[in-house]
Amino acid sequence: MAEALAAAVEFGPEKMTLSTELLKALTAGDVVRLEQLVSGEGRPQANGHVAINVNGGGGTSPGPVVSPPRAGASCLLGVTCNGNTALHLVASRGHAKLSALLCEKAPSLLATRNRSLDTPLHCAAKAGSRDVAACLLSAMRAAGEEAAAALPTRNCLGATALYEAVRYGRAGVVDLLMTEAPELSALTTEDGSSPLYLAASIDSLEMVRAILRPALDGTPSPASYSGPEGRTALHAAAIATREIAREMAQEILKWEPEGPGLLTKVDSSGRTPLLFAIRCTVLDVIDLFLEYDPTSDELPRISNNKGSFPVHIAAMVGSTAIIDKLVQKCPDYYEMVDAQGRNLLHCAVEFNKDAVVRYICQNDTFSMLLNAVDYDGNTPLHLAAKHGSPRIVSLLLQTMKVKTYMANKDGLTARALAIHALPPRWNTYILSPRHLTICCLIWSKATITLDRIHYLCANVKQVVEEASKEEDNLTKTGTIGSVLIATVAFASAFTVPGGFVADDRSGAGAATLARRFAFRAFAVSDTLAFVCSATATCFLILGGTREVPRNQRSRYKGLASVLLPLAAYFIIAAFAFGFHLVLGDGNRGFIASVYTVCLATVFFALPDIWVPWHLGLVKAVWRRAGWRGLVDIDKIKGRSVRQLLHCFANSFLIQYLAGPLFVALISAAFVVAIALNIALPNY
Numbered sequence: 001m002a003e004a005l006a007a008a009v010e011f012g013p014e015k016m017t018l019s020t021e022l023l024k025a026l027t028a029g030d031v032v033r034l035e036q037l038v039s040g041e042g043r044p045q046a047n048g049h050v051a052i053n054v055n056g057g058g059g060t061s062p063g064p065v066v067s068p069p070r071a072g073a074s075c076l077l078g079v080t081c082n083g084n085t086a087l088h089l090v091a092s093r094g095h096a097k098l099s100a101l102l103c104e105k106a107p108s109l110l111a112t113r114n115r116s117l118d119t120p121l122h123c124a125a126k127a128g129s130r131d132v133a134a135c136l137l138s139a140m141r142a143a144g145e146e147a148a149a150a151l152p153t154r155n156c157l158g159a160t161a162l163y164e165a166v167r168y169g170r171a172g173v174v175d176l177l178m179t180e181a182p183e184l185s186a187l188t189t190e191d192g193s194s195p196l197y198l199a200a201s202i203d204s205l206e207m208v209r210a211i212l213r214p215a216l217d218g219t220p221s222p223a224s225y226s227g228p229e230g231r232t233a234l235h236a237a238a239i240a241t242r243e244i245a246r247e248m249a250q251e252i253l254k255w256e257p258e259g260p261g262l263l264t265k266v267d268s269s270g271r272t273p274l275l276f277a278i279r280c281t282v283l284d285v286i287d288l289f290l291e292y293d294p295t296s297d298e299l300p301r302i303s304n305n306k307g308s309f310p311v312h313i314a315a316m317v318g319s320t321a322i323i324d325k326l327v328q329k330c331p332d333y334y335e336m337v338d339a340q341g342r343n344l345l346h347c348a349v350e351f352n353k354d355a356v357v358r359y360i361c362q363n364d365t366f367s368m369l370l371n372a373v374d375y376d377g378n379t380p381l382h383l384a385a386k387h388g389s390p391r392i393v394s395l396l397l398q399t400m401k402v403k404t405y406m407a408n409k410d411g412l413t414a415r416a417l418a419i420h421a422l423p424p425r426w427n428t429y430i431l432s433p434r435h436l437t438i439c440c441l442i443w444s445k446a447t448i449t450l451d452r453i454h455y456l457c458a459n460v461k462q463v464v465e466e467a468s469k470e471e472d473n474l475t476k477t478g479t480i481g482s483v484l485i486a487t488v489a490f491a492s493a494f495t496v497p498g499g500f501v502a503d504d505r506s507g508a509g510a511a512t513l514a515r516r517f518a519f520r521a522f523a524v525s526d527t528l529a530f531v532c533s534a535t536a537t538c539f540l541i542l543g544g545t546r547e548v549p550r551n552q553r554s555r556y557k558g559l560a561s562v563l564l565p566l567a568a569y570f571i572i573a574a575f576a577f578g579f580h581l582v583l584g585d586g587n588r589g590f591i592a593s594v595y596t597v598c599l600a601t602v603f604f605a606l607p608d609i610w611v612p613w614h615l616g617l618v619k620a621v622w623r624r625a626g627w628r629g630l631v632d633i634d635k636i637k638g639r640s641v642r643q644l645l646h647c648f649a650n651s652f653l654i655q656y657l658a659g660p661l662f663v664a665l666i667s668a669a670f671v672v673a674i675a676l677n678i679a680l681p682n683y
Contacts, residue, residue, distance in 0.1 A: 094129035128170035307339035318353035341375035377408030
């Protein structure tokens with residue numbers, strides 16, 4: 001479109017170009033030199049004129065309006081390769097004196113447009129030259145109707161001079177144009193964006209005030225508030241920078257008569273300015289909107305096109321403070337459901353906002369939300385299980401009011417749905433969110449519908465078969481790690497710290513520091529690291545052998561997944577004790593720091609130690625099933641010893657609490673080593 005418009009405009013007589021001398025004088029702002037060039041020109045040619053197109057951004061030109069130049073000004077009628085006239089050039093550079101001179105010598109240049117369809121006023125607005133803009137406005141009104149008609153013209157972007165001044169942040173020019181030509185504020189671009197909306201969207205409070213300022217006679221500003229996609233300037237102000245958002249919104253709301261009505265205006269997605277403010281958690285603006293009309297409760301009850309109310313958006317962004325404000329305005333918040341029948345707790349669960357879930361679970365006011373169902377019959381626990389959110393599942397299970405036996409319209413309880421929602425390539429990594437979710441539901445004795453067990457078991461079998469290749473890759477990776485640990489532990493056993501007793505002394509070949517506590521701890525840690533890693537290697541090899549039955553392979557891999565982290569714990573401990581022996585008794589502070597760093601390495605490198613506690617799984621299982629849930633035993637009577645050991649080996653206690661126990665033992669050994677190094681240096 002821009003090319004077609006530019007092609008329709010003629011620039012100067014036979015596209016005459018500006019001379020080099022003239023270009024130098026114009027760009028340098030040399031008034032004396034320009035007057036010399038103009039005075040030496042002589043009388044203009046008869047056909048010297050400039051075509052003036054005063055149309056807007058589109059349409060065909062009714063024909064050029066010819067305005068013959070005054071004597072001596074024909075040299076000013078040329079253009080650059082981009083279609084800029086002499087007046088465009090000086091306006092772009094802010095040369096006010098040259099602008100006044102050119103307007104006097106060649107007033108026809110006031111309405112000419114370059115290849116971007118910019119008038120000289122557009123150029124002055126972009127440059128931010130208030131003096132040049134004032135000069136051009138005065139000259140355009142003095143030049144007659146033809147030149148004045150070019151004031152509201154749009155360039156190839158559909159922007160007026162005022163819009164360009166706002167886009168470039170030229171507050172002085174905006175103030176001038178709103179004083180001299182306020183009607184420009186009512187014109188929008190092709191996408192419906194007004195100068196006021198643009199000023200609000202770029203966080204310019206000064207320009208918003210200038211555009212909304214009433215005239216001297218008290219007439220309200222004629223500005224348009226529209227923006228793209230049906231948004232208004234208040235939508236843009238609602239998400240402005242926090243420091244000025246409230247003040248900007250206040251300025252727009254004080255704008256009579258349009259301002260107050262913008263509170264309930266919705267965009268093409270059905271979102272009000274309040275929904276925008278909640279999405280960006282601008283608390284000051286939210287308070288302003290909710291308190292603007294205390295007698296009306298309409299605003300927090302307007303939903304978007306998806307049926308989401310403000311309270312739903314607050315839950316999605318995880319703000320309990322906003323939820324409190326909205327609940328005070330809407331006591332029937334529990335009646336507000338979206339297009340899928342979901343309340344605010346459903347939304348918080350779906351968007352994994354554990355802070356909101358914890359807040360609701362701990363507040364009896366929201367108890368009616370805990371077991372509410374959507375149009376598919378899903379409770380919040382169903383959604384948490386479906387999306388594999390172990391923290392939210394644990395928070396819900398810690399609340400005894402949450403029912404685990406409720407089934408959705410497909411007959412699936414939360415536990416059944418968690419298994420049903422397994423991805424095609426699911427694996428049993430111990431810290432996988434879905435694995436943690438399913439295990440937490442199982443150990444908490446969550447109900448599973450009997451008529452779905454056969455289907456779910458068949459589904460799991462199919463999923464496991466599809467994931468066999470991925471598990472083989474994990475087995476290979478684990479085997480490499482266990483072999484490396486075993487190799488390091490084996491080598492450390494025969495290159496002990498401190499060396500060995502010389503052959504010419506008693507006890508030849510024995511370790512010189514064998515009687516030290518740190519050495520004994522080193523020997524024990526190194527031995528356990530080697531044993532655990534060697535055993536894990538054997539189990540991983542058996543687990544990756546196709547000839548071994550599938551159930552046995554899974555058992556071997558499960559045992560290896562327990563032994564391999566233990567081997568890592570012990571090899572780190574062996575390093576700490578060995579380094580202690582190498583440093584000797586003269587570096588006690590450094591020895592303590594080595595132990596601290598090694599202990600931190602255990603915590604951060606092996607997250608299975610702290611993740612279950614961080615997610616609150618222990619509390620959830622304890623509240624729901626007590627100690628029987630921790631050891632995965634429903635009934636002791638009637639069970640064989642083998643069955644009890646099998647349940648215990650796969651229990652929460654072994655999978656997630658054995659690691660912290662070993663870390664506690666290693667930490668105790670570190671403390672004892674430090675204490676003995678201080679109290680009994682030779683022990």
